Amino acid sequence: MxxxxxxxxxxxxxxxxxxxxxxxxxxxxxxxxxxxxxxxxxxxxxxxxxxxxxxxxxxxxxxxxxxxxxxxxxxxxxxxxxxxxxxxxxxxxxxxxxxxxxxxxxxxxxxxxxxxxxxxxxxxxxxxxxxxxxxxxxxxxxxxxxxxxxxxxxxxxxxxxxxxxxxxxxxxxxxxxxxxxxxxxxxxxxxxxxxxxxxxxxxxxxxxxxxxxxxxxxxxxxxxxxxxxxxxxxxxxxxxxxxxxxxxxxxxxxxxxxxxxxxxxxxxxxxxxxxxxxxxxxxxxxxxxxxxxxxxxxxxxxxxxxxxxxxxxxxxxxxxxxxxxxxxxxxxxxxxxxxxxxxxxxxxxxxxxxxxxxxxxxxxTPDRKELPLYNHEMACIRCSSCADACPSSLLPQQLYWYAKSEEFDKCEEYNLSDCIECGACAYVCPSEIPLVQYYRQAKSEIYARKQDALSADRAKVRFEEKNARMERDKLERENKFKLAAENRRKEMKAEKPDGSGNDAIAAAIARVKAQKAAEKSGVATPKPAVAAAIARAKAKQAEAAKANSDEPDNSEMMKLREERKQQARERKAKLAAETNDSEATPAGSTDKKDAVAAAIARAKARKATQAEETTETSTEPNIETQGSEEKVDPKKAAVAAAIARAKARKTAQAEETTEASTEADIEIQEPEEKVDPKKAAVAAAIARAKARKAAQAEETTEASTEANIEIQEPEEKVDLKKAAVAAAIARAKARKAAQAEETTEASTEADIETQEPEEKVDPKKAAVAAAIARAKARKAAQENNNKEE
Structure with a gap:
């Protein structure tokens, strides 16, 4: 062959x-x-x-x-x-x-x-x-x-x-x-x-x-x-x-x-x-x-x-x-x-x-006779002339229907890609159908769809590879952390042969689990600073207990109290500066509405104080009527009495200082100078506010004194019942003096605030009345102090 x-x-x-x-x-x-x-x-x-x-x-x-x-x-x-x-x-x-x-x-x-x-x-x-x-x-x-x-x-x-x-x-x-x-x-x-x-x-x-x-x-x-x-x-x-x-x-x-x-x-x-x-x-x-x-x-x-x-x-x-x-x-x-x-x-x-x-x-460059224009496409008559002329042995008639109806899967099934676009089918078509144009359009659409499919496949592969890479990285990080934790555990064991290192790790793990559980349950976790202070205090208490010590270490609490005192002093200085600024403002810048608002605020504060005092008063008889058989902590009784006496003395001293400065200002005024009654009332209110702020600041100092008293050993034996009764009496006297002063101030303020703008007030009389009220308050406080001593 x-x-x-x-x-x-x-x-x-x-x-x-x-x-x-x-x-x-x-x-x-x-x-x-x-x-x-x-x-x-x-x-x-x-x-x-x-x-x-x-x-x-x-x-x-x-x-x-x-x-x-x-x-x-x-x-x-x-x-x-x-x-x-x-x-x-x-x-x-x-x-x-x-x-x-x-x-x-x-x-x-x-x-x-x-x-x-x-x-x-x-x-x-x-x-x-x-x-x-x-x-x-x-x-x-x-x-x-x-x-x-x-x-x-x-x-x-x-x-x-x-x-x-x-x-x-x-x-x-x-x-x-x-x-x-x-x-x-x-x-x-x-x-x-x-x-x-x-x-x-x-x-x-x-x-x-x-x-x-x-x-x-x-x-x-x-x-x-x-x-x-x-x-x-x-x-x-x-x-x-x-x-x-x-x-x-x-x-x-x-x-x-x-x-x-x-x-x-x-x-x-x-x-x-x-x-x-x-x-x-x-x-x-x-x-x-x-x-x-x-x-x-x-x-x-x-x-x-x-x-x-x-x-x-x-x-x-x-x-x-x-x-x-x-x-x-x-x-x-x-x-x-x-x-x-x-x-x-x-x-x-x-x-x-x-x-x-x-x-x-x-x-x-043909003319009309040379290459006529075929602009009138007619319906296919199924003559099969296109199939007879196709050099690729395709079925142009079927491809035309599928391309026109956009059935591109069928076009591929009938081997549209084998079409060489020679135009022989369109040349012999008696209906003058531009078959090659339909085939070209179908080929372009098929190509575009294949490209989209390839792009989607590549994107899918990239996505899967990315996920696999991230999973590998995650496993590597976890293994790295596990290895680091194991190395730290070994180092702690080497540093502490008694095994306490394992206890510290277990404690840290327990704290993390507890924190996660609190977050899931919605329970608020303490602030980091507070939690750290509590942790340090607990640690020191544990060390003291371990050392069989009877005296707790309150150094951390002392530090916190010192910080609070410092903050109180800064607030007091700021308030004093604001008060001086307000006193330096012209008289015309204040009005009746501001005075009324200040009086309402003071009244609300007094009501809250009275409610607290009522509670304390109801508690005092219980203390006074306790039998001698009841066991009372002598340290606590002594501390309570000392606190009550300190409060009374500090309040009286602060008021005396403020009133003395106010009287001096009044006495140096010329008799011919006209005094604004509203200014006098405001000055008195400012003096009382300063006294209260001073008392609050001193309470912070007393709190630190309490700690010092608490850690002292009672060197002498104190009659428990007498100490408790003395503390209750001191507190009651201090409250009575404060109530008497507040009553006088309230009546004076009410008189000032309710005056009609048209009423003429003697400014000198108003200033004298305010000085008398303050003098009475000082005398009452001094009498209370003498009795206590």
């Missing part, structure tokens, strides 16, 4: 399903050789002109560049750079409309040409490529920015890398089956020898068993030119195939030449075949042998609306408007159209400011 290569050498060909024979319209543009389109004043270079990612920009606005200078760079296999097509200045890096059916914008580099067309100085051509490493040649091809120029734009270097050691057959695609396009035909006629040199470079890189140049039989001049350049020992076979659309498609051409089917969702390299376009082969030759990056290409300009159709060398980035000007474009009056690409696979441009890219091979 003959092998595939032997069958190919014997001239055997195969056929693919479907296909159409539209009008070719190629003769219009093949009459003349390839011409130079010239240099426009501005070039717009999109960063992405191929399948894959964009490169990183190497230039800035305002920078001058030379012809062939790299403008971008990329270090990944699916990224190729772009180069400056001529010398000039970078005037903008901004979004511009690009060559795409959507008419959307993309980031572009705009060059203002200088007309010098000056090349870089460091170009290094490779004259003997047969002695070069294939890997170095592939890298040179990548750095030259070469991608597939037949329409797809797949990076050439990536395709060559995937075919090294795998490709048995190298196919040069020179079919150019789509109507109107003649760029490859004219390139083979004019540059046949350079194309053969490019084929030999790929032979050196891939080392295939056979090279086939596939060309349709409607290109006799190109076939003749290639036969003149190919010799028998080059292992290059020129195979002429029947004219049929779309025989130039990669899958269909492989089937015609080898009889093999490219697997779905696969590539030709999977079956040992690699394919390159004629234009790509020419660009490879220029990159290796001439050190010229891909900066220009052949573009077919054709159609009935231009005067000079033909093929032109066009710099990449040249806008369509410039090309239309040089070929004499005359737009149709009713339906002006400019189509980029072929008549079946091309798309209408939104305007003429669209740049030429690496995959642009044709510009068509």
């Amino acid at each position: 003959l092998s595939i290569i032997e069958k190919i050498k014997q001239g055997q060909l195969w056929d693919f399903h479907g296909g159409i024979h539209p009008a070719e319209n190629k003769v219009i543009s093949t009459r003349n050789a390839i011409q130079q389109a010239g240099l426009p004043s501005e070039l717009v270079l999109p960063l992405k002109q191929h399948i894959g990612g964009k490169g990183d920009i190497l230039v800035t606005v305002g920078q001058s560049v030379l012809k062939g200078q790299p403008l971008t760079q990329g270090n990944i296999a699916m990224c190729v750079p772009i180069h400056a097509p001529t010398s000039g200045k970078i005037v903008a890096i901004e979004p511009r409309t690009v060559a795409h059916p959507s008419g959307l914008t993309d980031l572009c580099i705009v060059i203002e040409t200088d007309g010098n067309d000056q090349w870089l100085d460091n170009r290094e051509p490779i004259t003997d490529f047969l002695n070069e490493d294939p890997i170095d040649l592939i890298e040179r091809i990548r750095q030259s920015g070469i991608s597939g120029m037949g329409g797809a734009g797949f990076p050439t270097s990536r395709k060559l890398q995937s075919g090294v050691g795998k490709a048995d057959i190298l196919i040069i695609n020179a079919a150019e089956c789509e109507p109107y396009i003649t760029a490859d035909d004219r390139l083979m006629q004019d540059y046949a020898s350079e194309i053969v040199t490019g084929i030999k470079i790929l032979q050196h890189i891939l080392t295939p068993k056979l090279v086939i140049i596939a060309i349709e039989d409607n290109k006799p001049d190109a076939i003749k030119a290639l036969n003149a350049e190919v010799s028998e020992h080059d292992n290059i076979l020129i195979r002429v195939i029947p004219t049929k659309y779309p025989s130039g498609s990669s899958r269909q051409l492989v089937k015609i030449l080898t009889g093999k089917e490219v697997p779905a969702n696969g590539r030709s390299t999977d079956i040992g075949v690699i394919m390159q376009n004629v234009g790509t082969i020419f660009a490879v030759k220029r990159a290796i042998c001439n050190a010229e990056p891909l900066i220009e290409r052949v573009v077919t300009l054709t159609g009935n609306s231009i005067d000079n159709p033909g093929n032109y060398w066009v710099r990449l980035g040249t806008n369509v408007q410039y090309l239309m000007d040089i070929v004499g474009y005359k737009a149709d009056k009713k339906h002006p159209r400019i189509i980029m690409g072929g008549s079946l696979m091309g798309f209408t441009l939104p305007h003429q400011q669209i740049p030429i890219t690496k995959i642009t091979n044709c510009i068509i």
Whole structure:
């Protein structure tokens, strides 16, 4: 049985399903050789002109560049750079409309040409490529920015890398089956020898068993030119195939030449075949042998609306408007159209400011008769003409229904991805349904959904990895804390061999548990300072008990009392300063309402004091009537008596001091000076307030005295009952003196407060009355003190 290569050498060909024979319209543009389109004043270079990612920009606005200078760079296999097509200045890096059916914008580099067309100085051509490493040649091809120029734009270097050691057959695609396009035909006629040199470079890189140049039989001049350049020992076979659309498609051409089917969702390299376009082969030759990056290409300009159709060398980035000007474009009056690409696979441009890219091979300017507009889509009549014409053996009718109803799962089930968008189905459709548009939209939606699903999967993986990492960190921290606690426990055991260290740890754990339990139950925990003081006191008491000591250590309590006394003294000084400020204010700044409010506050305070005294009075008889058999703590009785006597003495002394200063102020007043009665009443109230504050401050001092008394040992025996009775009598006398004074003050204040504003009061009489009231209070206090002594 003959092998595939032997069958190919014997001239055997195969056929693919479907296909159409539209009008070719190629003769219009093949009459003349390839011409130079010239240099426009501005070039717009999109960063992405191929399948894959964009490169990183190497230039800035305002920078001058030379012809062939790299403008971008990329270090990944699916990224190729772009180069400056001529010398000039970078005037903008901004979004511009690009060559795409959507008419959307993309980031572009705009060059203002200088007309010098000056090349870089460091170009290094490779004259003997047969002695070069294939890997170095592939890298040179990548750095030259070469991608597939037949329409797809797949990076050439990536395709060559995937075919090294795998490709048995190298196919040069020179079919150019789509109507109107003649760029490859004219390139083979004019540059046949350079194309053969490019084929030999790929032979050196891939080392295939056979090279086939596939060309349709409607290109006799190109076939003749290639036969003149190919010799028998080059292992290059020129195979002429029947004219049929779309025989130039990669899958269909492989089937015609080898009889093999490219697997779905696969590539030709999977079956040992690699394919390159004629234009790509020419660009490879220029990159290796001439050190010229891909900066220009052949573009077919054709159609009935231009005067000079033909093929032109066009710099990449040249806008369509410039090309239309040089070929004499005359737009149709009713339906002006400019189509980029072929008549079946091309798309209408939104305007003429669209740049030429690496995959642009044709510009068509048809009139209404040449390519009629199909704007009236009708219902599908299920004629199955689309299925008969489909070269991929699909069911276009079913795909159309599913795409229209957005049943994308069904579209994938019916192998929508195998559609090559050749347009044969739409060409034969009697209902004039734009089937390819539906397929493109469905493909875009499916791709977007897959990308979203991939993003969601990646996010899920990241989330799970994050949780796992946090769990690991948590376990590491716990182990670290456990190890640290174990080390501390060992150190404490080493420091305290008696085992008390374990008790301290257990106590700390118990305190933490108790605190957590209190927080859960809602019970308020003591303040840290109070808790610390209590803890210290308990510790000292425990130490005292352990040492069998009868005298408790009250040093902590003494410190707290000293702090309270200091705070009381500061408050007293602040109050005195505020009182002096209030006395220095003008008489007109006070009014009757303030005096009434002060009187109400004092009355409330007196009521609270009286209620407390009533409670104490009810307690005193119980003390006085206790029998001698009842055991009374002599220390407590002595302390109570001392406190009562101290309170009475301090109150009397404070009042005497305040009244004496007030009388002195009254006596030094001139008789002719008029005294405001309200001021006198306020002065008296202030004096009483000072006395009370002094008493409160002294109580703090007495509290500290109590502690000193409590820790003293009773050196003499005291009659318990007498001491208790004496203390009760002293307290009662002090209360009576205070009540008598308050009664007098209340009556005086009431008289002052209830006076009508119109009533005239003798100021001197008011001052004398206040002095008399204070003198009576002092006498009563002195009598009480004499009796107690």
